[in-house]
Amino acid sequence: MDARFLGTAELTEVPPVAVVVDVMRAFTVAAWAFAQGAERIVLAESPDEALALKARHPDWIALKDGPPTPGFDAVNSPGLLRSVDLGGRTVVQKTTAGTVGALAVKDASLVLCASFVVAEATARLLRTRGCDSVTFVVTGENGEADEDLACAQYIARRTTGDGTDAAEFLRRAGRSRAAAELTQGVRRGVHPDDVALCLELDRFPFAMAAAQEGSLMVLRPCAVPSPIDEASN
Structure with missing residues (x-):
C-alpha cells in the first residue's frame, strides 16, 4: 500500500482514499458517541452551522x-461523554x-x-477494501501533531502486515x-481521564466512515469483518 501522511493544509488534490486522524480528541470522542448509542454524527463547518442545525x-x-x-450540549471530551x-x-x-x-x-x-480506539478496525477495513493508495490526514498542529502521525503510521503498518x-x-x-x-489543564473542557481514554488501543470494534448525505457530511460506524472472516476470504 502506498501511504502518504499530509497535514490538512498540504492537501492539493482530492485523494481516492483518506483516513483522517484526530487522536486528541475529535475521533476518540466520535467513537465514544457511537458506543453510547449515537446513530450518526454530522460534521459541521463552523460553530454557527452547528448551532443552526441544532436550532x-x-x-x-x-x-x-x-x-x-451556550447553545452546545456537550464538549469534546471522551471522559465527559462516556456517561x-x-x-x-x-x-x-x-x-x-x-x-x-x-x-x-x-x-x-x-x-x-480514526484514532487509536478504532485503529485495528480501520486497518482491517482498508485491507478488506484492497486500498492500494491511502492518504492519512494528520489534523492536529497543522499536520505536526505527533499523536496523530503516530496513530496514522500505526494504522498504515497494520494495514500492510501483522505483528506491528x-x-x-x-x-x-x-x-x-x-x-x-x-494533562496540565492548558486546554479547557477536559476530563482527567481524557488522555488515557485517547490511548486505549482498539477499544471499539468498528471503523468510522464519513460520506455526503444531502448537504451534510455524516459520520457513521462501519462494521468490519472479524479476523477469522478476513482470513477465510
Missing part, C-alpha cells in the same frame, strides 16, 4: 471543543482540527475517521504536546 433539530446534540458554550446516553440521537460535532480535516477530503471515494507492536506509537502519543496540554 432546526432541537433533539440533536451539539458538541464542540473548548469550554462549555451520556445518546441512544438513537444525532450528534453535531465541530472541532478545531478533526472535523476540518474530514471536510477537506469530503469528495474522496472513501473517507475514514503498538507500544512505541502509543508512547509517542503519550509524550505529545496535546497530551501534555490536556
